[in-house]
Amino acid sequence: MALRVGVIGGGQLARMMVPPAVHLGLEISVLAETEGSSARLAATQVGDYHDVETVLAFARGVDAITFDHEHVPQTVLRALVDAGVEVHPSPEALFVAQDKLVMRERLSALGLPVPDWARLETAADLDAFLADHGGRVVVKTARGGYDGKGVRVVSSSHEVADWFDGLSDPATGGALLAEELVDFRRELAQSVARRPSGEIVAWPVVESIQRDGVCAEVLAPAPRSTGRIADIAEDIARRVATELGVTGVLAVELFETNDDRILINELAMRPHNTGHWSIDGSTTSQFEQHLRAVLDLPLGDTGTHADWSVMVNVLGGPSDGTMANRLPALMADQPGAKVHDYGKEPRPGRKVGHVTTLGDDLDDVVYRARAAAEFFAG
The missing domain is CATH 3.30.470.20 (ATP-grasp fold, B domain)
Structure with a gap:
């Protein structure tokens, strides 16, 4: 019986997994967000990857679950592991990719080279970081954002006032990330x-x-x-x-x-x-x-x-x-x-x-x- 991989996310990355799966004699299934997804070449079903029961039902019968993106909630990832599903990368690893502040904390703790950075919970935190870094820095949302989204180069805390206002939403992680503007x-x-x-x-x-x-x-x-x-x-x-x-x-x-x-x-x-x-x-x-x-x-x-x-x-x-x-x-x-x-x-x-x-x-x-x-x- 062929090994089966389940891919959560129906974008082009899932699509490009299809030809090698065919060549290797693997079966590949995709949980896509919408009809007509890029990955429709594979056996696809449409469902909400935020919903635990939907994802657990999709995972039945596969040998491993992997991803087209890193946005699957930790509650869903943990439910998969608790159900005995092989999940790669693991929830623990993915959490580092899902939250930029966690990423910086873990990489710094390991002594790996990263830009100078700081956790921002208030405008005053950003003002202090700006003062220490030449008055111009990069600010990023801790969660979400890709292809230039969720990133601003700023010289004043007023330029991300809307982001600070939104930190009360638990989905944001409660803080922003500031980094030196790397030359x-x-x-x-x-x-x-x-x-x-x-x-x-x-x-x-x-x-x-x-x-x-x-x-x-x-x-x-x-x-x-x-x-x-x-x-x-x-x-x-x-x-x-x-x-x-x-x-x-x-x-x-x-x-x-x-x-x-x-x-x-x-x-x-x-x-x-x-x-x-x-x-x-x-x-x-x-x-x-x-x-x-x-x-x-x-x-x-x-x-x-x-x-x-x-x-x-x-x-x-x-x-x-x-x-x-x-x-x-x-x-x-x-x-x-x-x-x-x-x-x-x-x-x-x-x-x-x-x-x-x-x-x-x-x-x-x-x-x-x-x-x-x-x-x-x-």
Whole structure:
């Protein structure tokens, strides 16, 4: 009987788990938030992941539960564990990813490199932090927020007065996070995968190029990263995965600062946008590796197929319809470009797909990936 994985969340990450599941002979089921989700290619059912009974019913008959996102409430996660369901990553690990203040506290306690930070419960707390950090800092909501949401660069507590006013809501965690405004030269990301029995593998560290708070491009491996940077990034990610007990894929987003430090920015305990290049550029993609890891199967090789892999997100999508309408023309013009369509309706700023190109000349690979993505974005 085939092993079965249940995925909570019907987004593009769940969608991209489907092909490797088929290749591995696994069965995959998805609990989607809405009809017509990106992951509708899998056996899907629609339900509320906040509802314990809905999630428990979905989990019956699966060998492991994993996630398309980190937003499933702790009460639901604990109920799954109490019912004897294998949950990967665990509730304890996911709690660190769900609350940025908890994340900073745990990483600091482990002696891992993070920006200077503070817990904010009042405007006075922020005023004091601003005074100690040059009058300009980053403020983040502790819970929720992604792709630039829930993040503001401020020079006055008045600029987040609405966030302070909302802290009475228990869902906020009761506090905000302040961080130093890091002077960085570029952003990096290091992905690893860890299985419950402890085996860990790592992909090359990559460079992530952000636009308006959203990942726009990924260069794999990160240029000028051989040696010290690669060693530090991999060591950080391995330590995070081991110390926090993460199972599945872990992406650690990093800052390379202008004074040559490597600092942890964010954690994602699931396949991540910065690892999409691995579908075409690595022997084992992050999606296949995630499935192997959550089922505690031996992990795959993370070698690369070319000197360079470049992934460019397609944001917004074409105004004349879905990406599929433009695919034949791109196939004729760029037969080497690998296109991934998320099956989403176009919307400004929405990630509707990505394009990956490979080769031995970085400038050429970047040019081809950007051209293909721009063609789709319209």
